[in-house]
Amino acid sequence: MYFKFVKPIEICLPTGGKAYYVPICEVLLNLFQKNDLYNCIKQEKHYISQFQGQDILYHYRNAEIGRQHPTLKKKDNCLLLQLYSDDLGVVNPLMGRSSTHKLTTFYFSIDDLPARHKSSLNTVHLLLLCTRNDFEDQRNRRILFRKLSEDLKHLENNGLILPGDVNPTYFTISTLCADNLAGMLRFNTLTHELGGFTCAFNYGYCCRYCLTNHRDMKTRYNETQVLIRTTTSHDLQVKQVRNVPGDKKIYGINEESILSILPSFHPVISLPPDIMHDILEGVMPKLTACLLHTIVSSRLCSAAQLCRRINKYTYGVNDKQNRPPPFKEKDILDERVP
Template sequence: MQWTCKQCNFSTEKRGQLLKHYRLKHGGFTRQQPIPCLHNDCLCTFKSFNALKVHLSVWHCQSNIGQASKPTVVFHCQLCEYTEPCTEEEFFTHLRRHLKLKQKVLCPYDGCDFHSNVYSTFNAHKSRVHKGSATTHFKTGIVSNIKHQDQLTEVENDISSQDDTECEFEESVGDIQDLESQLERNLAALFLKMQTILHISESATQEVIQQINQIHLLSQPLLHSKVQEIISQHCGDVDNSIVSDVVNAVSQTNVLLKFTSTGGSLSTASRRASYIQQEFPLVMPVEFRLDRDSSVVYVPTLKMLQALLRNKDILDKALHVECGASPEGYHSFRDGSHFKENVLLNVEEFRIALGLYIDDFEVANPLGTSKKKHKLCAVYWVLANLDSKYRSALHSIQLALLCKVKTVKEHGYAEVLRPLIQDLVTLEEHGVYVEQLAESVKGTVLYVAADNLGAHALAGFQESFAAHLFCRFCMCKKDDIQDKEVRSGLHQPRTRADHDRHVQEVIHDHTMARHLGVKRGCPLNENLKHFHVVDGFPPDILHDFLEGIVPAEMSLCLQDFMTKKYVSLDCLNKAIKQFPYVLR
């Protein structure tokens, strides 16, 4: 195989020689001129040679051939000259490269006429229709047995030659520089973790760095004495300048001191922030000022989506198609009627479904003089495509917007949520570009989770719950719930047409709000084509069930148990007192 440099006319038969050529001839890459992948059909670029080598080993490596699990079959691609002894997974990795180039790929399994040029659609078809299929199920001409061991030996020798060249390449001085850069990055990641995960303040971090540097300076005489002692034991008396040179060399290899001492890239808070912003996939928040005293801080949702889906592990989990509903019940939101009726999301192609969450919280003592003075409104989002066990994790929940509750009351949700809504409209109409799929993926908001007060405030319903039609799910009247059973099917549900009509009635006559339970339109509903308040604000299980129905029912049950002498009050109080609320 001939390898050609994408920057010049250099050509070679060995991939390792091409890597060495990139290092020697094109070693001056900057962030504006990233290093391209060596494979012509791969669109990936990299900031460092280490990143390139990791990519080659993961995506373009045949090093599994000749090891303990040698492939026993040869796969033949129907679109190119690819004919390699490899595993089934490696063959599908090759087919996905054609999909990334928008080439139509036929399903390789026997008896299946499915074809597609969309990466996510092809993956969904394979997962749903051919899950658990073996190599014996492929069409004729795609798989053949390895008849000659010479075929493997030739491949193994070629790989061994490439590995030898790459090993020689890795021993160069340039790798020392790469190692130094990687250690600098790891140290910056440690400082970032101290702040974001361990919640150590910036001032405390700076104090720790200064104290460590001070301790190092004070320990120099001890280091000098120990080095001189060791050199004297092995080499006799030596000049003191040699000892000083050795001590300086040892000190310079201390990564912590090198990058955090005066003038180092991580020596101050501003230098650390600048380095992290350049080297890490960081999405910076943007402040939108509404007037002189009010502002909204917004974390760009589209940029965050791109950063998340750039992670192969997250993308693979998002592309995974969940199983359909069984007669026993529902497995996920995909089994519900609202999802199935959403024409944007309910398609075979990969679509992004977002779940929003809005809530107000206090950052000061809510019982003192600061009550409501510093109360904040926060909007979060989660990638609903992920399985529930992943999206329920704290690190999967992303902050979208933050402002004071006072700002919401003065300017309204439409103005406060404007930057978020603009991104959501773009996501619906144009999508967000996903680098791994080499295409733009559309999506929309699937639901908004909130407590009843927050849901009614954002959706435009009466927040006092004193309206004649007080419920956001049905047309149940306030008087009806006093003497009628409240359950599904007994009351007429709110429909999209009814709600839109009610909003128009309230706009023309504000006095109708107290009767209809609707006082204004929802900004999400007014701007998004595939979202509606009637089915977009589901009940919140925490507030309605765990903090509502369950405590009420439990208290009634306990009262009945004590009345019937099943349990005494003293016994109940003793059990409550001895219950291990905190696991140790």
């Protein structure tokens, strides 16, 4: 998907650094110059509407939170934008936390695109870019999101006249996904940081979905056993923390979310779990390591045989460049996936 270049806006930060913002309104206008994209989205919206009132969760719009979205309730001709944030190293994408070249990035995609297009990099667009060190300063974050907030308010209130249309089309945020896994390794998650929640996971009320103490997390698995966070209760708790900072530990809230300046955003309902980091890079490697260890400990297969079979596996054309490092017997015995 190619369109004309949109020049980023340079933002000077209070700490002396610089950040860059790609005007979202200009990007959207360029995108919708392609008639096939617009027609594709219209068809998908019509298809999504067929599941309204059914017990099928096909899209965000079909969910309870989607049906209660303030902008979607008021305006029929509205498209959803999904934001995504992650850290990366410009020298090595997998380099550690101590990297001096680490960047924090924000992207957006149109949430009403058909699923077959959502995994394509052509449909993901850069929005904000700054160094990680600059982003960690609260003053910088407020300036960074100020321009984005202004544009999103314009998209919600005034919309854009898209090619071939007479009436405006409005845009609003559905969700913001961010990296949880990297944050867990440093006892701090980008998601919790953006939501204003506590960034420590070894004590206190560290869940952003419910008020469960860390010591009870391994024994409570049902929502009926815990107190679920709501937008109303969260707003009251933020006010309490603002007035009495010592109550932060009681609620697991450090501050008001820096993203609260964005229209239609609320940290309780707009920060869903990130499936890729939580499952594919979080739970699945752990389960795989436990499974391999069980196979060996049950004497179904020796560690040497297992490593030999895994290392000799023939990968397809698309996976050859990303094959994992060789398995060692010690990895299986230590219950880890290299």
